[in-house]
Amino acid sequence: MVAGIGFELRKVVQEGSLGSFIKAALSGTMIVAGPWIVSILSIYLVRRFSGFAFQEQPQLFVAVIVYSYAFSLVLFGGPHFIFTRIIADLLYEKKIEKAGSLLLFFSLCSFLISGGIGFAVISGISPEIPFTGLFKISAVLLFACINVMWVLMLFVSLLKWYGKIFLIYLGGMAAGAAAMFLLGKRFSLSGAVAGFAAGHLLIVLLLFRISFTAYPPSRLLNGSEMILPYAGKYKFLMLTGLFYNLGLWVDKIIFWESAGTKISGTFFRLFDPYDVSIYFATLTLIPGLIYFVIVSEPNFYIYLRKFLLSLGGSEIREIQKKKYTMIAQLKLNLREQSLFQGVVTLCCLILAPAVMRILPGSDNISVLMLTIAAVFFHLLLLTLINFHFYLEFHKYAFLSAAVFCAVNALTSGTVALLGLADIAAGSGYLLGGAAGSAFSGRLLIRNVKNVDRYILAGIKFF
């Protein structure tokens, strides 16, 4: 997904100094996880310091944010993959006006649809807080803005403006935090939600501005004429998005429902022992992601490209040689990345007891350690899905995501039924990731051997 920037970062690393290494690492962190880190930190800060702004039901505030992020990804993760594909094709064909127009159409649809869903959901709750109307409007606005924000970030990522994304996100969240505190003091929880939503709205507007400056839309086109055929053609791509995101959140949803604390006046539930562990554990993904961006993905791309070029004009022996070199490199990348992330995971596991002491709302070391271990497999699964995409094995990427989701759901459901959430939450995430990775890895290695046949014979997996 970010192979291009990976090559740039490799050039920085290859300068050879400690300084260049740190520079590449920081840049990589910002690129792969900048907005994500900012989000996690924001939620952490809110949980920690919301008392300064408002007193009632801080958990409701957290629930609105968490549920907004969770369901935005689950509900719209699939269409986002389709959107990314269309935009990538349009940019490749240099149809700039169409790209801008499609962004406008997709954003409007996301806003309206998610706003509608948000309105339907929020209408069903009656929280016992002042300024309920403001709360509901702000919650719906927050949900809609988060959905539009994902779309915009996908678009701007394709343009490789990572620095701008980070700065806009940082600025927007800072403004949102400030608004949250100010409005929270005036309008209590409702004002805090309004402030947070305003911060997201600012991010959306700024992202629109830079997007439309570079790619101004000529008109509002009927994007369904483009989107529906793509969705039909690339259905496995869409399903991968759905099941991958569902797989990431299904265990949380299960534990919210089975072991979580209900927030009065609503159907929201939160299960802090697991939620907090997740926030921290997923941060441990960052080093591995940087490794993927700088090392694994560019390496694979280089050898894949050589192989693909050989298909067009080389004799059979050369093609076979390039293919098996690519496969060997693929296996090497997976091994070395896993080793790297394995070391990171091991260190985090060792440090887990110390970390737990500073995490608010978490006192279950087993849950934290299960979650940290699960992240190892999460990265591996993500890597394998990416490689499947490179080879256009969309169907196998979908199957991998489906296995991940199914095993996670089954395991987490079993843990919940047995009442073991307090000690074993995270086991579904771990087993799901392990099963998904094993399944995905096997499919990848088996099918990549036939990739020459698939390409020349026109066998499609999407």
Place this chain on the structure above:
Amino acid sequence: MADRLRVCMILEGSYPYITGGVSAWVQDLILGLPEIEFSLFTLSPKADQEMRYRLPENVKEHKDIVIWKEYESAAHPKNRKGIFAALEQFHNSLMSGSDTALLTLLEQFPEGYYFHRNAVENNIGWNMLTRMNSLKNPLYPFSDYFWAWKSAHTMLFNSIGASPPEADIYHAVSTGFAGIVGLAAKARRKKPFFLTEHGLYHKEREMEIRKAKFVRGYQRDMWIHLYNNLSRLSYRHADRITALFEENRQKQLELGAEERKAFVVPNGIDVDRFSVPRTPRSTGFHIGLVGRVVPIKDIKTYIAMAKIVSEAIPEAVFYCIGPTDEDPAYYEDCKLLVRNLKLDQCFLFTGRQNVLEYYSFLDVVVLTSIREAQPLVILEAYCAGIPFVATRVGNVAEMLDYDDRFIAPLKDAEKLAKGILYIHDHPEEITGMVKNNQYKVRHFYNKTDLMIKFLFHYQELAGAEQTAVSMTRRE
């Protein structure tokens, strides 16, 4: 059998979409046998081509397929696993020159089953392909071989899976893929397969392949092998074969046709129609070429010949009588050549015309083709009492009685010119020759006789006790 005998004509790249000798022959045959109910099964390079002939009333059905297109299968084999074994055996047998495996293959493939996609998608098919490439074509790009292999097999599987109209006899007008359609119909429907050849399909394809610059390495051999084998299969399994002349018949026998099944049925013309009264012009010496302005007719050699003749016979006038719209770029080249050789005043491109008008006054007819079978134009000219000069292609030499004075090698404008000058300088001798030629045409190349012969063949095939109920395996 229906009340009227039904014959399905299987045609590849000719009637009713392309004008020419073969198409004219087919049209004449259909019109000349109104008692037969004909259907057409055509294999075309593209869909929705313009029809160049109005189909006679006794053509009751016409099915066209695009030979390159990957059709979706409407039927599936009972034994999928057996397919690959049969295919591999068929490949091996083709290499060794036998063809027993064709029968097994045709039995495995039901009508409407198109195997081309499975052939490369499946691992077995792919391994066969890569193995062949490693053996035969290791030093050339694999993709070239792959696409050549795929193209060839797409056409082959389209022919094998085709569903031609129901008929009592399947009559292919060439070997190649049309022949395969006929063979498949014989194997599945147990109906006789009748093969008529004008030229030799595999030889014509071989010439084209050797000229094509983009066909490299083993691909060339692969295509030539394929076409030779397709012809061999048709010759061996046809129930009746006709050639236009004995030389071609002998070549059919060499490739496995049974002597008792192979016949010569020469072309025929309407001798009454072409017996035009002579009204020679008082001035000028008129030389004509009747044919399309296309490279295969080699009009440029005709123009070069015209230059040589015009310098010896200043009053000579040259006519190119035939359509000019089939290859506009070539036509422009020819016009430019005429201009450059300063023949504007004496060289005319007439376009499509009623040739009878020209036959009434032409003094010589010329043919400069680089490829022909048994040109009808020679018969027409002879019937009209006009001497002929031509290049040595197909059956021309026999038709011109092997008289080297009037036969030239390909592209030899000078020799052609010599022939014309001889005719110009020896009018009395030529008058005698012309009379002999008229007699020959009226007695041996009469279209009525042609129709009778084909009707006889059809009736014999349709009434035969054993047609294709069982195809005996050859030892």
